[in-house]
Amino acid sequence: MMDVARSTETFAGPARKIGVFDSGVGGLTVLQAMLPRLPAAEFIYVGDTARLPYGSKSRATIARYAVSSVRFLVEQGAEFLVIACNTASALAIDEIRDAAGAVPVLGVIETGAAEAKASSTTGDVLVIATAATVESHAYAKALRGLGLRAVERACPLLVPLVEEGWIDHPVTNEVLRIYLLELLAESVEAGLDPDTLVLGCTHYPLLRGPIERALAELSPVGQSSIRVIDSAEATAERVAAALPFSSPPNIPGQITAHTTPSAPLLFFATDSVAKFRSLGTRFLGQPIEHVALVDLGG
Amino acid sequence: MMDVARSTETFAGPARKIGVFDSGVGGLTVLQAMLPRLPAAEFIYVGDTARLPYGSKSRATIARYAVSSVRFLVEQGAEFLVIACNTASALAIDEIRDAAGAVPVLGVIETGAAEAKASSTTGDVLVIATAATVESHAYAKALRGLGLRAVERACPLLVPLVEEGWIDHPVTNEVLRIYLLELLAESVEAGLDPDTLVLGCTHYPLLRGPIERALAELSPVGQSSIRVIDSAEATAERVAAALPFSSPPNIPGQITAHTTPSAPLLFFATDSVAKFRSLGTRFLGQPIEHVALVDLGG
Numbered sequence: 271m272m273d274v275a276r277s278t279e280t281f282a283g284p285a286r287k288i289g290v291f292d293s294g295v296g297g298l299t300v301l302q303a304m305l306p307r308l309p310a311a312e313f314i315y316v317g318d319t320a321r322l323p324y325g326s327k328s329r330a331t332i333a334r335y336a337v338s339s340v341r342f343l344v345e346q347g348a349e350f351l352v353i354a355c356n357t358a359s360a361l362a363i364d365e366i367r368d369a370a371g372a373v374p375v376l377g378v379i380e381t382g383a384a385e386a387k388a389s390s391t392t393g394d395v396l397v398i399a400t401a402a403t404v405e406s407h408a409y410a411k412a413l414r415g416l417g418l419r420a421v422e423r424a425c426p427l428l429v430p431l432v433e434e435g436w437i438d439h440p441v442t443n444e445v446l447r448i449y450l451l452e453l454l455a456e457s458v459e460a461g462l463d464p465d466t467l468v469l470g471c472t473h474y475p476l477l478r479g480p481i482e483r484a485l486a487e488l489s490p491v492g493q494s495s496i497r498v499i500d501s502a503e504a505t506a507e508r509v510a511a512a513l514p515f516s517s518p519p520n521i522p523g524q525i526t527a528h529t530t531p532s533a534p535l536l537f538f539a540t541d542s543v544a545k546f547r548s549l550g551t552r553f554l555g556q557p558i559e560h561v562a563l564v565d566l567g568g
Numbered sequence: 569m570m571d572v573a574r575s576t577e578t579f580a581g582p583a584r585k586i587g588v589f590d591s592g593v594g595g596l597t598v599l600q601a602m603l604p605r606l607p608a609a610e611f612i613y614v615g616d617t618a619r620l621p622y623g624s625k626s627r628a629t630i631a632r633y634a635v636s637s638v639r640f641l642v643e644q645g646a647e648f649l650v651i652a653c654n655t656a657s658a659l660a661i662d663e664i665r666d667a668a669g670a671v672p673v674l675g676v677i678e679t680g681a682a683e684a685k686a687s688s689t690t691g692d693v694l695v696i697a698t699a700a701t702v703e704s705h706a707y708a709k710a711l712r713g714l715g716l717r718a719v720e721r722a723c724p725l726l727v728p729l730v731e732e733g734w735i736d737h738p739v740t741n742e743v744l745r746i747y748l749l750e751l752l753a754e755s756v757e758a759g760l761d762p763d764t765l766v767l768g769c770t771h772y773p774l775l776r777g778p779i780e781r782a783l784a785e786l787s788p789v790g791q792s793s794i795r796v797i798d799s800a801e802a803t804a805e806r807v808a809a810a811l812p813f814s815s816p817p818n819i820p821g822q823i824t825a826h827t828t829p830s831a832p833l834l835f836f837a838t839d840s841v842a843k844f845r846s847l848g849t850r851f852l853g854q855p856i857e858h859v860a861l862v863d864l865g866g
Contacts, residue, residue: 319625320619320625320629321618321619326731326843327617327618327839327840328839328840328843331618331838331839331840426728426731426732427725427728427729427732430724430725430728431725433624433724434724434725436725440742441739441742441743441746444738444739444742445739448739540629541625541626541629542625542626542629545626567865
């Protein structure tokens with residue numbers, strides 16, 4: 271699944287245009303984390319909102335959809351690709367890298383796993399994600415490659431609850447309690463002593479507070495020793511480290527023609543731009559002005 | 569929205585092959601209702617599972633998706649089309665009829681509205697449906713055309729809850745209580761005296777019991793006077809009435825070449841056939857044996 275041979279570490283070119291891909295608006299949490307770390311970069315974001323969610327679909331369909339978005343980003347001049355969608359990173363990273371050609375690709379699964387490695391002292395990790403991500407066991411495989419053990423749990427209701435806006439809501443708290451109780455029970459059965467929980471879906475950071483409270487309530491001592499991590503921050507760190515322009519450039523002449531300082535954020539959606547703007551603002555943490563509609567087929 | 573000029577009443581040909589379209593498996597509740605009423609018919613069902621859900625998407629996208637499915641059904645020889653998807657019936661019935669050409673089209677919105685008309689004595693009706701169906705006000709318009717008043721409410725969490733299998737579940741009961749309480753409050757504000765609730769999404773019949781219980785609990789007298797109706801039964805009645813072969817044919821020679829009595833049900837899905845089989849069995853109420861994968865683009 272993970273293609274370590276084509277790591278992002280080999281990238282050292284003069285790239286300024288970073289393509290960010292997600293099935294919807296969730297990847298905006300990753301973009302938000304990158305903005306302060308890469309002030310000189312130009313970002314182009316694609317949300318495949320006409321075909322979301324990916325998390326309930328098959329590997330073949332997810333790969334087909336992700337490849338069409340990635341091809342679009344490369345055509346638009348992206349020189350570095352961030353696959354902010356956990357499901358696409360889990361199921362289609364090889365197809366995405368093939369489609370990207372020479373353009374380096376970073377997926378959120380590898381950064382999430384690396385962050386879990388840095389966080390965990392027991393070596394045991396919990397993962398919550400979409401059904402497709404969990405069924406692929408991409409996180410478990412990536413974590414095993416780093417010497418960690420993992421128990422994964424699909425949480426299909428969390429994305430709809432976030433999109434309904436029920437963030438701090440009794441129903442969401444009860445759903446989290448049910449999912450996390452089952453996950454913890456499975457972890458006990460497997461003989462694990464987890465100290466880290468990976469949020470394996472870009473919607474979940476919006477539920478970080480409720481998730482941390484649910485973990486505390488489920489703990490026998492009323493205080494959880496499990497650290498909640500999301501891959502957005504870790505991904506932003508990795509991108510900044512991999513690229514040579516993570517701080518503002520000193521030589522204006524090096525700015526390439528397509529750099530437009532007054533419009534550094536380009537958003538594309540495959541469905542309603544109005545809905546992308548309104549829902550996306552909550553994920554990006556700042557207003558989204560201009561979104562263009564793009565037809566990627568289907 | 570409703571195209572009464574091209575009503576199904578004009579249909580009188582020797583059709584045997586009925587095409588049924590839905591964004592996913594929900595339309596199987598409509599197929600289930602048709603089977604005993606149309607024993608001589610051959611059915612071909614398309615579930616556009618690679619692009620579902622439609623209920624959260626825009627009119628343009630829904631129309632594009634629905635049209636590609638309808639064209640496929642016509643190419644496969646469908647002589648009568650049932651649009652079992654409420655969202656597609658609400659937002660794209662005109663585009664669907666254009667794509668269907670001479671093939672008659674029946675949508676579930678018109679049958680649901682007709683059933684509400686037959687049910688209601690107060691003339692006031694409640695409707696629950698997907699976000700897109702409610703935003704289109706297709707039910708309110710159809711009901712108004714029949715002299716009824718309506719209050720509509722989008723219930724985006726119900727489809728994910730049904731697909732999670734949480735049918736008889738405390739979380740689902742609480743979500744229903746919240747949605748229905750708001751709907752009833754809005755109905756009081758509007759000065760309505762509703763006696764009928766339309767289930768405006770093919771997933772909702774699976775929640776009929778919990779919905780009826782929630783209505784009873786929300787009633788001041790502990791017993792609801794609101795009748796819950798779904799369009800599956802009403803649609804099946806309308807199709808049987810419109811077609812001349814609603815009872816088994818007496819003349820075997822009239823069976824056309826494509827009629828295969830041993831395999832009268834043909835299923836097509838645009839995503840995983842395994843998932844269609846497993847999830848679909850719950851909606852059809854009987855095992856689904858053979859499902860073919862079809863690529864409708866996207």
